[in-house]
Amino acid sequence: xxxxxxxxxxxxxxxxxxxxxxxxxxxxxxxxxxxxxxxxxxxxxxxxxxxxxxxxxxxxxxxxxxxxxxx
Amino acid sequence: xxxxxxxxxxxxxxxxxxxxxxxxxxxxxxxxxxxxxxxxxxxxxxxxxxxxxxxxxxxxxxxxxxxxxxxxxxxxxxxxxxxxxxxxxxxxxxxxxxxxxxxxxxxxxxxxxxxxxxxxxxxxxxxxxxxxxxxxxxxxxxxxxxxxxxxxxxxxxxxxxxxxxxxxxxxxxxxxxxxxxxxxxxxxxxxxxxxxxxxxxxxxxxxxxxxxxxxxxxxxxxxxxxxxxxxxxxxxxxxxxxxxxxxxxxxxxxxxxxxxxxxxxxxxxxxxxxxxxxxxxxxxxxxxxxxxxxxxxxxxxxxxxxxxxxxxxxxxxxxxxxxxxxxxxxxxxxxxxxxxxxxxxxxxxxxxxxxxxxxxxxxxxxxxxxxxxxxxxxxxxxxxxxxxxxxxxxxxxxxxxxxxxxxxxxxxxxxxxxxxxxxxxxxxxxxxxxxxxxxxxxxxxxxxxxxxxxxxxxxxxxxxxxxxxxxxxxxxxxxxxxxxxxxxxxxxxxxxxxxxxxxxxxxxxxxxxxxxxxxxxxxxxxxxxxxxxxxxxxxxxxxxxxxxxxxxxxxxxx
Numbered sequence: 001x002x003x004x005x006x007x008x009x010x011x012x013x014x015x016x017x018x019x020x021x022x023x024x025x026x027x028x029x030x031x032x033x034x035x036x037x038x039x040x041x042x043x044x045x046x047x048x049x050x051x052x053x054x055x056x057x058x059x060x061x062x063x064x065x066x067x068x069x070x071x
Numbered sequence: 072x073x074x075x076x077x078x079x080x081x082x083x084x085x086x087x088x089x090x091x092x093x094x095x096x097x098x099x100x101x102x103x104x105x106x107x108x109x110x111x112x113x114x115x116x117x118x119x120x121x122x123x124x125x126x127x128x129x130x131x132x133x134x135x136x137x138x139x140x141x142x143x144x145x146x147x148x149x150x151x152x153x154x155x156x157x158x159x160x161x162x163x164x165x166x167x168x169x170x171x172x173x174x175x176x177x178x179x180x181x182x183x184x185x186x187x188x189x190x191x192x193x194x195x196x197x198x199x200x201x202x203x204x205x206x207x208x209x210x211x212x213x214x215x216x217x218x219x220x221x222x223x224x225x226x227x228x229x230x231x232x233x234x235x236x237x238x239x240x241x242x243x244x245x246x247x248x249x250x251x252x253x254x255x256x257x258x259x260x261x262x263x264x265x266x267x268x269x270x271x272x273x274x275x276x277x278x279x280x281x282x283x284x285x286x287x288x289x290x291x292x293x294x295x296x297x298x299x300x301x302x303x304x305x306x307x308x309x310x311x312x313x314x315x316x317x318x319x320x321x322x323x324x325x326x327x328x329x330x331x332x333x334x335x336x337x338x339x340x341x342x343x344x345x346x347x348x349x350x351x352x353x354x355x356x357x358x359x360x361x362x363x364x365x366x367x368x369x370x371x372x373x374x375x376x377x378x379x380x381x382x383x384x385x386x387x388x389x390x391x392x393x394x395x396x397x398x399x400x401x402x403x404x405x406x407x408x409x410x411x412x413x414x415x416x417x418x419x420x421x422x423x424x425x426x427x428x429x430x431x432x433x434x435x436x437x438x439x440x441x442x443x444x445x446x447x448x449x450x451x452x453x454x455x456x457x458x459x460x461x462x463x464x465x466x467x468x469x470x471x472x473x474x475x476x477x478x479x480x481x482x483x484x485x486x487x488x489x490x491x492x493x494x495x496x497x498x499x500x501x502x503x504x505x506x507x508x509x510x511x512x513x514x515x516x517x518x519x520x521x522x523x524x525x526x527x528x529x530x531x532x533x534x535x536x537x538x539x540x541x542x543x544x545x546x547x548x549x550x551x552x553x554x555x556x557x558x559x560x561x562x563x564x565x566x567x568x569x570x571x572x573x574x575x576x577x578x579x580x581x582x583x584x585x586x587x588x589x590x591x592x593x594x595x596x597x598x599x600x601x602x603x604x605x606x607x608x609x610x611x612x613x614x615x616x617x618x619x620x621x622x623x624x625x626x627x628x629x
Binding site: 006007009012013015016017019020021023024026027028030031036039040041042043045047048051052055058071 | 080083084087088091095098099102115120251252255256259260263267271274275405406407408409410411412414415418
């Protein structure tokens with residue numbers, strides 16, 4: 001297999017976790033300022049914010065570490 | 072039930088995931104130039120890549136929904152599927168069996184049968200595996216569409232075709248490599264998408280001890296929160312099974328049959344870059360396998376604890392008077408996840424489903440191309456032709472899966488038969504493999520007729536009980552009825568029959584010369600692997616750590 005220039009799998013894992021985590025975090029900010037009429041259980045804990053934030057840290061870290069690496 | 076509502080942000084997340092996996096397939100196509108690239112990902116993967124793919128190939132969405140639902144139904148005994156029903160077999164594969172698989176440079180499990188025994192045993196297993204894979208793939212497709220329809224209100228046909236076309240797209244483009252890439256992405260999305268359910272469940276109820284205490288208070292007679300302490304009397308545990316059935320049926324035959332011989336998972340280890348990485352593949356996966364109950368079992372226990380508290384408002388769905396146990400996880404997602412997180416949770420389920428589908432299809436195209444097409448139909452096929460055949464068989468495999476899915480839709484009872492298929496194919500095959508790999512005097516005819524007898528007896532036992540030709544208690548040796556216990560015991564008897572017939576026929580038929588079996592049979596092969604590396608870097612060291620954690624978990628939850 002010719003692998004010259006091929007990005008490692010961890011680059012893609014970091015990218016998708018970063019992107020989805022970013023969207024979850026943004027939805028958390030929106031819900032913080034615009035709480036829905038029907039709330040989920042424990043909505044007052046704002047899980048989107050801290051879980052999305054955790055995903056951004058994990059995904060972003062992996063993406064930055066791997067962005068210049070090849071297999 | 073009112074379907075779980077998806078907001079705009081949830082749809083965006085789901086769309087991004089679909090576009091992402093197709094993009095990966097396109098990106099990897101330029102690196103897929105030979106048949107070895109397509110079928111074995113070029114044999115260049117590290118332990119981590121092969122190990123996580125090895126685990127994820129087994130981690131489908133149905134497994135997540137089904138095992139959470141089963142925990143609601145049977146209690147903590149379901150954790151046996153993740154611990155005794157997986158860990159010893161995975162370690163055995165890495166330590167004892169992988170050197171023979173990997174060093175013989177085979178492309179598939181039937182390929183080993185050809186080298187160790189003969190062509191007819193290979194073709195028999197190749198055909199059985201191909202049919203099993205397509206059936207499992209199609210029924211999974213049907214069941215997943217059913218889940219999406221029930222819980223999300225999606226159109227049955229659209230969701231099935233969209234998923235099938237996406238899988239066909241990226242597997243056709245770059246074969247096992249893209250399947251492995253998406254399996255690893257799925258692994259992370261499942262943890263990020265579903266572990267939060269357990270975390271929020273614990274926060275709502277108070278603690279893990281409180282969850283257990285509530286369940287024990289509600290059900291003091293039958294234990295739902297222990298692993299072994301009530302296994303001597305089937306009446307005292309939720310699964311109605313004796314420890315003998317767990318150890319022999321699940322822990323030995325079903326587990327070893329699946330984890331050491333099912334090409335769907337073992338193919339990932341074959342893609343490793345060297346023998347040490349291949350041996351480490353199932354050993355590394357064993358650590359993550361042991362952690363999965365903290366998603367599925369814990370979520371199932373949370374669902375029990377909530378459902379017995381009338382104030383919680385949590386109640387499983389009912390279909391036609393029957394409890395729909397598979398609704399436990401989607402209902403927990405609906406309970407805890409606001410918009411955005413719902414998209415993540417649904418994407419995790421979709422990713423699990425599509426990666427499982429890709430695993431089945433990539434295993435099917437390899438076995439079809441090498442063990443049926445090249446072995447029987449076109450023995451002189453060139454490398455380029457086999458690569459082409461791999462791509463064609465991927466598309467044909469997906470189409471046949473769709474046909475099976477529509478068949479299942481018309482005849483829902485075949486869903487029941489699928490539960491038993493692993494015990495029909497894998498349980499006897501494990502006897503053939505074990506005997507063939509460790510006893511040099513097992514003959515090709517012994518292996519072939521043992522495999523035939525084992526498969527037929529397992530099928531016969533299933534239908535005999537189903538159509539009341541004889542009582543289930545003859546198989547389970549217990550007066551209480553449980554489908555799960557019957558599965559465990561039937562697998563054990565199929566294994567025993569296969570092993571007995573294999574040995575008896577081998578005693579009276581022509582043996583292969585020992586010199587032809589070097590590299591294929593333990594005892595005839597000098598095993599020199601990993602001698603020059605320190606003990607703390609050897610697969611055996613990590614296997615011991617895994618075994619210690621496995622023992623501690625069983626004692627902890629005894």
